[in-house]
Amino acid sequence: MIIVLLGPPGAGKGTQADRLSTKLGIPKIATGDVLRAAVRDGTKRGREAKAYMDRGDLVPDSVILGILQDVMTSPAAKKGAILDGAVRTVPQAEGLGTMLKEIGKKVDKVLLFDVDDEELVKRLSGRTVCEGCQTPYMGREPGSICEKCGHKLVRRKDDEPEAIRNRLEVYRRQTAPVVDWYRNHKMSVSRIDADAPVDTVTSRALKALGREKREEGRGKREVRK
Ligand SMILES: [Zn+2]
Structure with missing residues (x-):
C-alpha cells in the first residue's frame, strides 16, 4: 500500500x-x-543532487523522483511505503504517478492532515529544531539539548510568525490544487482533522485507511485491532 501524506507545515505529518x-x-x-542520505552516501543521484545544492539551487523534481525511485524499488519498500514530503505541487503529483507506474506501483491512498492556520502559527512558533540531526521539538527553549544527538536546539528563521504565515500561504496556493488533481484522477483523498491529540489523529x-473499526453502540468507542 502506497500512502501519500499531504498537509501544511506543523500539522504533524512526520509524527503521524x-x-x-x-x-x-x-x-x-x-x-x-x-x-540527505543519498547525498551523504554519494550515490549517483546523490552526487547529482549535491551539485545543485552546492550552487545554491533547488534540487529539481526529476532528481528527487530518481532518489525516491531507488528507495521505492529497494526490498524495504516491497509491501509499500508512507510518503512524507513527496508531493507539494501538481507537477510533483504527476511526476510521482509516472515514476510509480514505471516500477509497477501506484498511489493507493492520499491522507490530507488539516489544521487551522492560527493553530499552525501557534504550534510552529513554539517549535525548535536540533541544529545537528534536525529533529523538531515542541515547547522547548532554544539552547536546550537534543535528546537524540546532544546538539543544541535552535529556532529557525522560518518559524517566526511572519515567515510562518508566508509558508502557509505558499502551501495553500500549491497544495489545494494537488488535492483536486488526485480527486480528478479518481484517487481516494481523506481529509483528517489534525487539530487533536496525536493518538486521536493516528486513530x-x-x-x-480502513485499518481501525468503530465499535457499534453507545459512546461509539474507538477500538484497536
Ligand atoms: Zn539532534
Whole structure:
C-alpha cells in the first residue's frame, strides 16, 4: 500500500508517518531524509543532487523522483511505503504517478492532515529544531539539548510568525490544487482533522485507511485491532 501524506507545515505529518509506519509495518519515506542520505552516501543521484545544492539551487523534481525511485524499488519498500514530503505541487503529483507506474506501483491512498492556520502559527512558533540531526521539538527553549544527538536546539528563521504565515500561504496556493488533481484522477483523498491529540489523529488516519473499526453502540468507542 502506497500512502501519500499531504498537509501544511506543523500539522504533524512526520509524527503521524512514524506512527502509521509502525502500525502498518511499511516504511516511512520522508523526501528530505532520503535526499540527505543519498547525498551523504554519494550515490549517483546523490552526487547529482549535491551539485545543485552546492550552487545554491533547488534540487529539481526529476532528481528527487530518481532518489525516491531507488528507495521505492529497494526490498524495504516491497509491501509499500508512507510518503512524507513527496508531493507539494501538481507537477510533483504527476511526476510521482509516472515514476510509480514505471516500477509497477501506484498511489493507493492520499491522507490530507488539516489544521487551522492560527493553530499552525501557534504550534510552529513554539517549535525548535536540533541544529545537528534536525529533529523538531515542541515547547522547548532554544539552547536546550537534543535528546537524540546532544546538539543544541535552535529556532529557525522560518518559524517566526511572519515567515510562518508566508509558508502557509505558499502551501495553500500549491497544495489545494494537488488535492483536486488526485480527486480528478479518481484517487481516494481523506481529509483528517489534525487539530487533536496525536493518538486521536493516528486513530482517524487508520480509520481512513480502513485499518481501525468503530465499535457499534453507545459512546461509539474507538477500538484497536
Ligand atoms: Zn539532534
